[in-house]
Amino acid sequence: MAKWDNMLSMLWMLRSGRKLTAAQIADDLEISVRTVYRYIDALGASGVPVVAESGHDGGIRILDSFKEAPLFFNSVELKALVDAFKFAQGAGYPYTEELEGALKKIENGLHEEQRCDLSSQTSGLDVISPVRPPSGVLLLRDLEQAAKEGRTVCIAYRKENAGQAGERKVDPYGLAYDRNDWYVVAFCHQSQAMRTFRVDRIARLEPTEARFEKPEHFSASAYFRDQSKREREADGPLTVIRIAGEPDTLNAVCRHWHLRHYLTERTDREARFLLDVPTMNKYLPMYLMTFGTAIHIREPLELKRQIQEMACKIAKHYEDNPD
Known part of the structure; x- marks a missing residue:
């Protein structure tokens, strides 16, 4: 665990109001007692009133005058906030400027070591944003307000x-x-x-x-x-649909605007859906045909049969009409 993460953990432990010995803190954080005392000095330099009392009833505690702790985040939490901002910006979230301002306030409160660490941790992820008109932000704000x-x-x-x-x-x-x-x-x-x-x-x-x-x-x-469910052809009977393929291909299958609502299980190599038979018969053969040999229908057999028949009809069509 990084230095600042350990210091944050120690601070939250002390905020419980209990006196803790350096040995107790060291055991919990899996660090040395010497390191605990270094962290006490660092927290004190940051304005946190941490005191170490010696003697039988001694221990490490925070003074009662410390009513509210400053807002601390560990390194992973900080990275998650910055990455979330990137996704929000990419989605056209209408309050990205305010979100960016909040992040600036957090970054301004970081130590130089934390800022460098945050920069290195977040430099490997980018979100490519689609081009959106500026008026879209105003519309979203107005609609949300309404x-x-x-x-x-x-x-x-x-x-x-x-x-x-x-x-x-x-x-x-x-x-x-x-x-x-x-x-x-x-x-x-x-x-x-x-x-x-x-x-x-x-x-x-x-x-x-x-x-x-x-x-x-x-x-x-x-x-x-609910809209997707209402657009089903019938209420039942339901059937399990198992589709195998490469991860990227299955991602495309599972993103289908209608089919994704019926996904029940997903692994790297297989996706399972639960769908009523009439809807399956009407929509899936033609849709799944577009993936060609990139997918394999494991079940039901009826769906495999329909796709086979459709493929044969297409092949025969071009055999009979070579030009």
Whole structure:
């Protein structure tokens, strides 16, 4: 464990209010007693009132005047915070500037050794961000604020392949980030039903004076899962689908917008799904055909048979029509 991590652990041990001997601390942290006393000196130099009392009832403790400890993070926690910022920035998170400011405050409170260690630990990970218009950040903030306040908004929304954006009023319930895009789940006044809208297709947003009440315990991610279940062809019977392949290929299979909700088990070389038979028969043969010989259907046999028949029909089609 790094020096600063050990010092942090010792500080939290002492904050319990108990007197601890140097030997107890050394045993817990698996360091020498001599090192414990070096850490006491270092903490004292940092402004932490650590005292070591000798005698039968002596020990190491923190003075009662130390009401609140400064905010400390170990090296892995600091790395995780910086890496999380990179992912948030890559996703187009609308508060990346504020998050970056918070990280700067944390970094300013680090010792030079910690800053160097943090720089070396975080230099090996980058997130390549897709190009997003600056207006997307404002839209996300406005939508989140409207959801928080329960305020109806008027949006100009452009459907896929539509030439012009259409006006509609919606009650935004929540935001979700899915497959590299932001979505708002909202009640649409025009269709009188719940709908999902891709935020990058919203050309304009204007708040109204109308108010709404969001359903209790609403979750955008739960709504996406429920929608996927509703799009199944039938309620049953269910069948286990086992697909084998290389890790990268299985990643692509498991990322499918619909199939991913039915993943029950995943290893490096195999993925298992639980899906109703009618939905499997309607969608999976054609979808899994696109992976060619990169995957192997282990079960059910019916799915393997359907893919075999489809492959034979395609082969025969080109045999009969060579030109």
